[in-house]
Amino acid sequence: MIQQAHRHESPVVGVVMGSSSDWDVMQHAIRILADFGVPYEAQVVSAHRMPAEMAEYGDQAAARGLRAIIAGAGGAAHLPGMLAAFTEVPVFGVPVPSRYLRGEDSLLSIVQMPKGVPVATFAIGEAGAANAALHVIANLATTDAALREKLRAFRARQNEVARGMNLPPLD
Ligand code: RP5
Numbered sequence: 001m002i003q004q005a006h007r008h009e010s011p012v013v014g015v016v017m018g019s020s021s022d023w024d025v026m027q028h029a030i031r032i033l034a035d036f037g038v039p040y041e042a043q044v045v046s047a048h049r050m051p052a053e054m055a056e057y058g059d060q061a062a063a064r065g066l067r068a069i070i071a072g073a074g075g076a077a078h079l080p081g082m083l084a085a086f087t088e089v090p091v092f093g094v095p096v097p098s099r100y101l102r103g104e105d106s107l108l109s110i111v112q113m114p115k116g117v118p119v120a121t122f123a124i125g126e127a128g129a130a131n132a133a134l135h136v137i138a139n140l141a142t143t144d145a146a147l148r149e150k151l152r153a154f155r156a157r158q159n160e161v162a163r164g165m166n167l168p169p170l171d
Pocket of ligand 1: 018020021022072073074075
């Protein structure tokens, strides 16, 4: 049985990760979804430790109403690609930094999908997790005017912060 945590009643976005050790990175995707009010669910689904549950998750994703899956994994990060093989719901892959290769292994594992089954792949780590969520939101916003307004406001706030940045004097 798939463990459930962080589950809205009717989630639109599924956030999955290969291990609870991915949480520090993947929580940045969840924070964005929560801030934008997008119903989501988040849980551990490991491709190599829970292969049957992973297949079930992919198989049922569309029927359960998911419109996007954000999948984070580290090392030989096969979770996003394998999930994409089990569903037509778009998969957004987040390479989680690994202990020895600092996530370059994760990045290459996720981004180098052979032709025919795509995974949209983001930057290694926190920025990738946050951007995966923002990209999902941008996609959902194409048919949701209220969400598009929230995205515009988010960008406007970033603009304000950047315009207010000052550089320190020379030492
Ligand atoms: C992958 O192996 C996970 O996505 C995680 O990034 C990595 C290490 O997992 P743990 O050994 O910390 O559980 O499946």
